[in-house]
Amino acid sequence: MWTKVLRINRAIALRLAAAVALGLLTAALWQGIGFARLCARVRGDTLRLHVLAASDSAADQALKLQVRDAVLEAAAPLLADSADKQQALDAAADALPALEAAAAEAVRAAGQSCPVQAELVRRYFPTTDYANGLTLPAGWYDAVQVKIGAAAGHNWFCVLYPSLCEAAAGGGYARPEENDLVVGDYVLRFAALEWWQRITGQAE
Numbered sequence: 001m002w003t004k005v006l007r008i009n010r011a012i013a014l015r016l017a018a019a020v021a022l023g024l025l026t027a028a029l030w031q032g033i034g035f036a037r038l039c040a041r042v043r044g045d046t047l048r049l050h051v052l053a054a055s056d057s058a059a060d061q062a063l064k065l066q067v068r069d070a071v072l073e074a075a076a077p078l079l080a081d082s083a084d085k086q087q088a089l090d091a092a093a094d095a096l097p098a099l100e101a102a103a104a105e106a107v108r109a110a111g112q113s114c115p116v117q118a119e120l121v122r123r124y125f126p127t128t129d130y131a132n133g134l135t136l137p138a139g140w141y142d143a144v145q146v147k148i149g150a151a152a153g154h155n156w157f158c159v160l161y162p163s164l165c166e167a168a169a170g171g172g173y174a175r176p177e178e179n180d181l182v183v184g185d186y187v188l189r190f191a192a193l194e195w196w197q198r199i200t201g202q203a204e
Helices: 002-044 058-079 085-109 176-183 187-199
Strands: 047-052 116-125 139-148 155-161
Touching: 002 139, 002 176, 002 187, 047 058, 047 085, 047 116, 058 085, 058 139, 058 155, 085 116, 085 139, 085 155
Parallel strands: 047 139
Antiparallel strands: 047 155, 116 139
16 A cells, blocks of 8 residues: 555656756746847847958957048948938938948058948847947847058947947846846846857857
8 A cells, every 4th residue: 555655646746847847848938938039129129330450460450440440430420320120221321431431531540551441231240248338149140340551450340329338337228127237147048049049040
């Protein structure tokens, strides 16, 4: 009799354990889906700046930073009145000639003569940690891309909209949950998301 009771109790315990495990797995799955959706929302609400140096020489890397500063200074007033990402994207499209001119002037001021090109692109960015405490998830973003010369050197990237390049930690997105994401401590989740994007071909 007791053997039968023990068998029944063991079967019940196994079923309960399986139910708990399934519940935890389901909760983790839904949590992961929610996190991925929030990351996608951040990407959709972001316009990035991407500057590619002519080469990895010290002079070209220094020039890259001068061009960066010139483009940020020129872009700030042109995108300041943007109420959302689409307006920022439209303003950036209209401002491309001015941004390219600012970049070219920075090159001339540095005593160099390499060509520059500013364009709107959609490209993949890895997970990015910024010195001001912000982190952007990996994925495909719209960006203003500035190429200097052969554009064969290390690059530099930040965010034009919302204005995060010079912002203090705290974010600048309209939705509180997006600000919580970019200033939160989600290192493992960001890494897992980037890993998933790479193995599923989303990073190509």
